[in-house]
Amino acid sequence: MNVIEIRNLHKQYGSFSLQDVSFGVKQGFITGLIGPNGSGKSTLIKMIMNIVVPDSGEIAVFGQKMPDCEKEIKQRIAFVPDESYYYEDLTIAEMKRIIAPFYKRWSEDVFQGYLEQFELPANKKIKDLSKGMKMKFSLALALSHETDLLIMDEPTAGLDPVFRRELLDILAGLILDEQKSILFSTHITTDLDRIADYITFLNRGQIVFSEAKDNVLERYVLVKGNKELLDRDTSQLFVGIRETGVGFEGLAANRSEAASQFGAHAVLETPSLEDIMFFTVKGGGIRA
Amino acid sequence: MLNLIIKDLLVMRKSLLFLLMYIIILPLSFIHLSGGFLPVGLFPVAVMLMNSTSNDLKNKNHVLLSSLPIRRKHIVAAKYLGALFYSLVGVVIAFVTSMVTRLAMPQTEVAWMSVGQAVMLLSLALIFSSLYLPIFYWLSDQGMQTVNIVMTIILFITLSISFQIPVYTGSVLLLLAAILLFLLSYFTAVRIFSRKDF
Numbered sequence: 001m002n003v004i005e006i007r008n009l010h011k012q013y014g015s016f017s018l019q020d021v022s023f024g025v026k027q028g029f030i031t032g033l034i035g036p037n038g039s040g041k042s043t044l045i046k047m048i049m050n051i052v053v054p055d056s057g058e059i060a061v062f063g064q065k066m067p068d069c070e071k072e073i074k075q076r077i078a079f080v081p082d083e084s085y086y087y088e089d090l091t092i093a094e095m096k097r098i099i100a101p102f103y104k105r106w107s108e109d110v111f112q113g114y115l116e117q118f119e120l121p122a123n124k125k126i127k128d129l130s131k132g133m134k135m136k137f138s139l140a141l142a143l144s145h146e147t148d149l150l151i152m153d154e155p156t157a158g159l160d161p162v163f164r165r166e167l168l169d170i171l172a173g174l175i176l177d178e179q180k181s182i183l184f185s186t187h188i189t190t191d192l193d194r195i196a197d198y199i200t201f202l203n204r205g206q207i208v209f210s211e212a213k214d215n216v217l218e219r220y221v222l223v224k225g226n227k228e229l230l231d232r233d234t235s236q237l238f239v240g241i242r243e244t245g246v247g248f249e250g251l252a253a254n255r256s257e258a259a260s261q262f263g264a265h266a267v268l269e270t271p272s273l274e275d276i277m278f279f280t281v282k283g284g285g286i287r288a
Numbered sequence: 289m290l291n292l293i294i295k296d297l298l299v300m301r302k303s304l305l306f307l308l309m310y311i312i313i314l315p316l317s318f319i320h321l322s323g324g325f326l327p328v329g330l331f332p333v334a335v336m337l338m339n340s341t342s343n344d345l346k347n348k349n350h351v352l353l354s355s356l357p358i359r360r361k362h363i364v365a366a367k368y369l370g371a372l373f374y375s376l377v378g379v380v381i382a383f384v385t386s387m388v389t390r391l392a393m394p395q396t397e398v399a400w401m402s403v404g405q406a407v408m409l410l411s412l413a414l415i416f417s418s419l420y421l422p423i424f425y426w427l428s429d430q431g432m433q434t435v436n437i438v439m440t441i442i443l444f445i446t447l448s449i450s451f452q453i454p455v456y457t458g459s460v461l462l463l464l465a466a467i468l469l470f471l472l473s474y475f476t477a478v479r480i481f482s483r484k485d486f
Contacts, residue, residue: 051354052485074357085352087343089302098295102356 009057032196041185078142084134088127103145111144152184189273225266240279251279292366329382375413411466418473
């Protein structure tokens, strides 16, 4: 069952556009949306939340259409944006007093629990919070009403490694009941290595792939070998190639094909998500 | 939706001191004018409205508001109800000022405030809000500078027009026209706001 279903989404922003984006986010799993800066991740997430209005296409969350049913849908979504958009002059407690009444299933105890866990003083002004603390506050607000879907836009950007790992642990813990789903966007691929079940890769406004992480890592292969192995035909096999001093490195999207072509003459390795992102984005040959 | 109005008031609390300054100094300056109740009543309305809209822009709150479980048209409706509330507050301020002046300085010939004048003040406040809010929603991307300049121009136009309208004639008609304009303005603002990206 897809908790989010996106069909043929288009959005034009001056010179940038999201073109014909279609994918689904599976219920009960963590889906990571990756892509380089400017690929359209934030825009896509904002369109799901109806913060940005798409030019055309359909978005359905919990089987209901956005934006028609946006009020009911958003009651069940916990949203953590990429930046803090709160009234800077208010304190944490005052900001909560503004936001909490909107949610029917708000739990004050849970909120206070998170304030304690994240060590956030309730009477501190939002403008006096550090970036990490603002993110923690966003998270506390988002998690304090009962939700079925958590959507986060670049949650780990700018966080110290200690809290990043804590955050990932919190996310992994939330998923355990198999009812909740999580979608988060990031360009830090190591986060996804750690906890994502499904990966959707967005590049220049288009979906490169949207599938299970294990599938992706099995399908792609990194080929390392001598330059002589490269000719016009074999180069076609690669998504991206990088020439090094001692030879070349290439990412191929089809492991079995690559194995049959190069198996004996080159080294084949399982790429990391970072490799996949790097080579796909760069495409073509690059000097080391 | 009520939550949003409460939010605007909560946020305004922070700038209350500054607002009070306007509310106290202005009446003292305009007390002797026969049409003096107009700036005394209108300026607080403009200041409160400007304050609440600039607070939204300052913190890019529209992103936050759009992420909450509330329809966009209700976000706009809350702003308009706020404007209505400020307009009523403006009338009250003008009334209180006139009472206080009459009691404290009986030698001053303060001819206001009659019901006709209160109705006229209310109408003008509504007209001002009706002009201001759609422009705010339309130009909010350009930042507060542009919106404030436009607002100040509108305020002075409204004031200069109103100084030329005789006070007692057609008050009720003016109020009805103002209410109509207010509603029209609301629907326009909803259309503008519903299509915006944040």
